[in-house]
Amino acid sequence: MAAGPMRIRAASNGTETEVKILMSHDMETGQRKDASGNLIPAHHITEITATHNGRVVLAGQFGPAVAKNPYLQFKFKGGAKGDKVSVSWVDNKGEKRTDEVVVS
């Protein structure tokens, strides 16, 4: 299944910005079997990066233990209304996705 767009919300309270992300990804662990007993190959996000106006504010590594359609929430210092927050991930098959929002 092709991954859909991420849903991102970034809100600044003047001193810090809260970012909420809902990713759309199957996150197959590689442990599950399909109806005929064959292993379903692992397919999950391995790296996630969030940038604020080009500066990296969060970098993380995901593994097979993360749930399908992961939800991630974090805060960083700084950020003002109108700034851009961009989030991208790479999965173990090399697929990538980047989405961007304007801070509100």
Added chain:
Amino acid sequence: MSRLTELALVAALMFGATGSHAAGRYEGIGRAATPAEVKAWDIDVRPDFKGLPAGSGSVDHGMEVWEAKCASCHGTFGESNEVFTPIVGGTTKEDIETGRVGAYIRGDAPQRTTLMKVATVSTLWDYIHRAMPWNAPKSLSVDDTYAVLAYILNLGEIVPADFVLSDRNIADVQKRMPNRNGMTTRHGLWDVKGKPDVKNVACMKDCRTDITIGSSLPDYARDAHGDLSAQNRTVGPVRGQHTGNATAAAAIKPHPALELMKKNGCSGCHGIDSKVLGPGFREVAKRYKDDKGAESSLSARIRKGSSGNWGDVAMPAQSQVSDADLGALVKWILSGSPEN
């Protein structure tokens, strides 16, 4: 009141309102309901959109209302599984084409979300308008209800981000509901002549006339995990029996604040002992036991809402609680939430 009784009452009121031929049958009993009385009862919105008030709301405005009034329980993206099952998720573009949620056919859905289940968009509108937000039902305006619904539909990718939902285009949205063809009506719950989902054939010969209970769990085994009923949330259908000493449990009268707490919707987010979404009441009492100003500060926080003291989830303002109830509840919480 059950929906069935409600419908029956509406029907009865309408019947009365139609006038003279009714008066002939029930002469001297009551009076015909006035149109205003009938209108007050007749609040439902039907799948053919009868009863739907005119109005409109955009996805963008819906997002603002959602953040303010809905997100604290349902999550920013309707994804939260903490208090309720998620609103959004589990539906695909193919489902929107076919009108059947494929996850049911394949059997690969770990759980059911609202958008997977609901067949008629009118039901969503009606429910949100009548029952949401939980702490202040019926407080959303008609336009806000359209907006919130548009936001939910956008999260489910049923409508685009620049969509404005209104009474004029809601019928088109119905044609894109993921489970619109998933509702069956050929069964006993829908039609009295339909096939019932249980079967009870009357015994006609050699029937037992008396029933004796052959075995049951002894008290010490029933009691192995304490009183099960005390371990369930006080909202929703009861899921645990009183176990242990039955007569002792019946003799204890519940504290009146428990009733107040249910009435005002507190138990949706707070447990007595432990955290649900917000802190448990006894945790609150423990933290503020040496704080002399706790009574007024807690009252203010309940009335106006509060955030950041117990975690990320904000407490919405509880404007519906009367001053007397608020005072009684705060005193009860600070006294350690006795249950009787």
